[in-house]
Amino acid sequence: MIGDIFFSLSVRSVRLHFLRSLLAALGIVIGVVAISSMGILGTNMTLSITASLSENANELSVNPVSGTGGGGGMFGSQQSESDDDQCIDRDQVRDIRRIAIQDTVIPIYSESGETITIGDEETRCTIYGLKPEDVVAGIKISEGSYLKGSSGAIVGSELQERYSLHIGSRIKIGDPDEGTPHIVRVVGFAEEKGMSMALNPDNAIIVDAKLFVDWYGGEYEYDQVLIIVSDINTVTETGDAIEEQLNRKEETVSVRDSSGMLENVTSSLSTMTSFVTAIGAISLLVAATSIFNVMMMSVTERIKEIGILRSIGTKKREILKMILYEASILGLVGSIIGGIMSFVGGYLICMIMLSDTTYFWMPASLVNIANGVVVGIAICIFSGMYPAWRAANLDPIEALRSN
Amino acid sequence: MEKNPVIRLERVKKVYPLASGDVVALDSVSLSIMPGEFIAIMGPSGSGKSTLLNQIGCLDTPTSGDLWISGINIRHLSDNELTDLRRDKIGYIFQNFHLIPLLTAYENVEYPFLLQNHQHDKSGHISTLLSSVGIDIYLAEHRPSELSGGQQQRVAIARALVNNPPILLCDEPTGNLDSKTGLQIMEMLQSLNEQGRTIIMVTHDSAIAGYADRIIVIRDGRIVS
Ligand SMILES: Nc1ncnc2c1ncn2[C@@H]1O[C@H](COP(=O)(O)OP(=O)(O)OP(=O)(O)O)[C@@H](O)[C@H]1O
Ligand SMILES: [Mg+2]
Numbered sequence: 001m002i003g004d005i006f007f008s009l010s011v012r013s014v015r016l017h018f019l020r021s022l023l024a025a026l027g028i029v030i031g032v033v034a035i036s037s038m039g040i041l042g043t044n045m046t047l048s049i050t051a052s053l054s055e056n057a058n059e060l061s062v063n064p065v066s067g068t069g070g071g072g073g074m075f076g077s078q079q080s081e082s083d084d085d086q087c088i089d090r091d092q093v094r095d096i097r098r099i100a101i102q103d104t105v106i107p108i109y110s111e112s113g114e115t116i117t118i119g120d121e122e123t124r125c126t127i128y129g130l131k132p133e134d135v136v137a138g139i140k141i142s143e144g145s146y147l148k149g150s151s152g153a154i155v156g157s158e159l160q161e162r163y164s165l166h167i168g169s170r171i172k173i174g175d176p177d178e179g180t181p182h183i184v185r186v187v188g189f190a191e192e193k194g195m196s197m198a199l200n201p202d203n204a205i206i207v208d209a210k211l212f213v214d215w216y217g218g219e220y221e222y223d224q225v226l227i228i229v230s231d232i233n234t235v236t237e238t239g240d241a242i243e244e245q246l247n248r249k250e251e252t253v254s255v256r257d258s259s260g261m262l263e264n265v266t267s268s269l270s271t272m273t274s275f276v277t278a279i280g281a282i283s284l285l286v287a288a289t290s291i292f293n294v295m296m297m298s299v300t301e302r303i304k305e306i307g308i309l310r311s312i313g314t315k316k317r318e319i320l321k322m323i324l325y326e327a328s329i330l331g332l333v334g335s336i337i338g339g340i341m342s343f344v345g346g347y348l349i350c351m352i353m354l355s356d357t358t359y360f361w362m363p364a365s366l367v368n369i370a371n372g373v374v375v376g377i378a379i380c381i382f383s384g385m386y387p388a389w390r391a392a393n394l395d396p397i398e399a400l401r402s403n
Numbered sequence: 404m405e406k407n408p409v410i411r412l413e414r415v416k417k418v419y420p421l422a423s424g425d426v427v428a429l430d431s432v433s434l435s436i437m438p439g440e441f442i443a444i445m446g447p448s449g450s451g452k453s454t455l456l457n458q459i460g461c462l463d464t465p466t467s468g469d470l471w472i473s474g475i476n477i478r479h480l481s482d483n484e485l486t487d488l489r490r491d492k493i494g495y496i497f498q499n500f501h502l503i504p505l506l507t508a509y510e511n512v513e514y515p516f517l518l519q520n521h522q523h524d525k526s527g528h529i530s531t532l533l534s535s536v537g538i539d540i541y542l543a544e545h546r547p548s549e550l551s552g553g554q555q556q557r558v559a560i561a562r563a564l565v566n567n568p569p570i571l572l573c574d575e576p577t578g579n580l581d582s583k584t585g586l587q588i589m590e591m592l593q594s595l596n597e598q599g600r601t602i603i604m605v606t607h608d609s610a611i612a613g614y615a616d617r618i619i620v621i622r623d624g625r626i627v628s
Contacts, residue, residue, distance in 0.1 A: 004517075005510075005514060005517050009503075009505055009506070012505040012506075013505060016505065304501075305503055305504065305505070308501045308502075308503055309503065309514075310462075310486070311460070311462055311489065311495055311501075312489065312490065312495060312514070312515050312518075312562070313486055313487065313489045313490025313491070313515055313518050313519070313566075314486065314518060315482075315483055315486045315487075316482060316483075316486075318518075395463075396462050396463075397457055397462050397463050400462075400497075400501070
C-alpha cells in the first residue's frame with residue numbers, strides 16, 4: 001500500500017519530535033474532555049429530569065388562571081397561583097369529574113411557604129389539604145400509614161431527611177408570632193417524587209382537607225386539581241376537553257401536563273449546556289492553534305526533506321496527505337486519550353454533581369464522547385490543512401536549496 | 404544508435420526576477436543529447452550549471468524556450484505529469500546525497516519504487532540493487548545519518564536506479580567525497596553508462612570530467628563549448 005509509506009513517514013516525524021507533538025496533543029485532550037464532559041453533564045441532567053417528569057406523564061394539573069395570566073411556571077412552581085384569590089370551585093370540580101370520568105380527580109388545597117417548627121428549628125414548606133381517600137390515590141407512602149386520627153400528617157422525604165423525622169414526631173404549623181400554631185403528628189412519609197406537575201410532597205406536609213379548612217378557611221375553594229389519567233394516551237385529549245369546557249365563557253383555568261413543563265426545562269437546560277460547551281470549545285480552539293503551530297514548525301523543519309520527496313517523484317497531493325496524516329495522528333492520539341478521560345471524567349461529574357450515574361450509560365449520554373473525539377480529530381485535520389497546503393506547494397528547488 | 408535525441412533544449416532561457424534586477428541564469432541554451440551519451444557540464448561557480456540540470460530534470464520550468472524529454476515537450480505537461488516524468492524517466496544524484504533522514508537505506512531506495520508501483524518489492528530487486536552498489540543487508544537497515552558519505556552516495560545511486568530510468572542527472576556527485584571514494588562512484592557511473600543509460604553530470608573536477616564522452620562548458624548562462 002502506497003499510503004503506508006506516507007503514513008509511516010508521518011509516524012516517524014511525530015516520534016522524532018515526541019515532546020512537542022505530545023504537548024500539542026495534550027491541548028486536544030483537554031479540549032475533548034472539556035466539550036465531552038460538559039455534553040455528558042447536560043445530557044444526564046436532561047435525561048434524569050425527563051425520566052422523573054415522564055414518571056408523572058399521566059398527570060394533569062388544573063390551575064386557576066391568575067389575573068396576570070399564569071401558566072409560565074417552571075421547575076415545579078405549581079403553587080405560583082395559590083396566593084391570589086383565584087381558585088377552582090365546587091362546580092368546576094364537578095365539571096372536571098364529569099369529563100375525566102375514567103380518571104382519578106384530586107382537588108387540592110394548598111398553602112405554600114408556611115412557617116413550620118420542628119423541635120426548635122423553623123423552616124418553610126407547603127401544606128396540602130387532601131381528602132384521606134385522595135391521599136391514598138395520589139401519594140405513595142414509603143413508611144408509616146396514610147392519614148389517620150384528627151392531627152395526623154404525611155411528610156415529604158426531603159423534610160424527613162433534613163430533620164431526621166420519624167413516625168410520631170410532632171410538627172408545629174404556622175408562625176408562632178401570629179397566634180397559636182397547629183400541632184400535627186407524623187403518621188407516614190411520602191415517597192420521593194422528584195419533579196412533577198402538581199402535588200409534590202417532597203418538601204410538603206399533607207393533612208386532612210377538613211383540618212386544612214379549619215385552619216385556613218376557604219371550603220371548596222381549591223387551589224389546584226390533580227388528575228391522574230388512567231389511559232396515558234388520553235392525557236392531551238382530557239386536558240383539552242377540560243380547558244374547553246371550563247373556559248367556555250371566560251379564561252378561568254389552565255391545564256398543564258408534563259410535556260409542556262418538560263419542554264421548558266429541557267430548553268433552558270440545553271441553553272445552559274450549549275453555553276458551557278461553548279466555553280469548553282474555546283479550549284479546543286486554543287488546542288487548534290497549537291496544532292497549527294506544531295504543523296507549521298514541522299513543515300518548516302522538513303522543508304528540505306519535502307524538496308527531496310518532490311524531486312524524486314512525489315506528487316503535491318501525496319505531500320499534502322503526508323502532512324495531514326501527521327496532523328491526524330496528533331488528533332487521533334489526543335482525541336482518543338481525551339475520549340477515555342472524558343469517559344472517566346464524565347462518570348465522576350455525574351456522580352459528584354448529579355449523584356446519579358444511571359443515565360451515564362445511555363447512548364444519548366455516551367455519544368457526547370464520540371462527538372468530542374470526532375470534533376477533536378476534525379479540528380486537528382482542519383488545523384493541518386494550511387501547513388499541508390504550504391508544504392505541497394513548495395517549490396522543489398527552493399526546498400532543496402534551503403538549509 | 405537511435406537518431407532521436409533523448410533530451411533536446413531549444414533556446415531555453417531561465418530568468419530569476421529579483422528586487423535588485425533580473426538574474427539571467429540561462430541565456431538561450433540549445434542542446435541535444437543522444438541516448439547513451441555521458442556528458443560533463445563544467446564552468447565557474449554561478450555560471451548556471453545547476454540551473455541547466457534542474458531544467459533537464461523537470462524540477463523547474465524554463466522562463467522561455469522548449470525542452471523535450473524522450474520526445475515529449477514538457478511545456479505542455481501538468482505538475483502531476485512532470486512529477487511522474489521525474490519518477491519514471493529520471494534518476495537524480497546530488498552532491499549532498501539528499502537521502503530522506505527518516506527512512507532507512509533500504510526504505511530510501513524502496514521509496515520511488517513504492518511511488519511507481521504502489522506496492523512493496525517482492526522480487527528482491529531492491530536488495531540486488533543495494534548489493535550491486537556495495538551496500539549489504541546490514542547497512543541497508545541503517546538510517547542515512549549512520550552511514551558514511553560514500554555509503555550515502557551509493558544508496559542515492561541505488562535510489563536513482565530503482566525505477567530503471569533512462570536518464571541519470573548528477574550534480575557534483577563526488578563533490579562531498581574523498582578522491583578515492585569519488586573514483587569508485589565514477590567507476591559505478593561509467594558502468595551504468597556502458598549499460599546504455601544517458602548520464603549528465605555537473606562537475607568542477609576535470610579528472611572526473613574525463614569519464615565523460617563530451618564536455619559542455621558554460622559561462623554566464625551560455626554554452627561556450
Ligand atoms: N532561486 C534563485 N533565485 C535567484 N537567483 C538564482 C536562483 N537560483 C540560481 N540563481 C542564480 O542563477 C545563477 C546560476 O546559478 P547556478 O546555481 O545554476 O550556478 P552553478 O553553476 O550551479 O554554480 P555552483 O558551481 O556554485 O553550483 C547564479 O547567479 C545564481 O545566483
Ligand atoms: Mg551548482
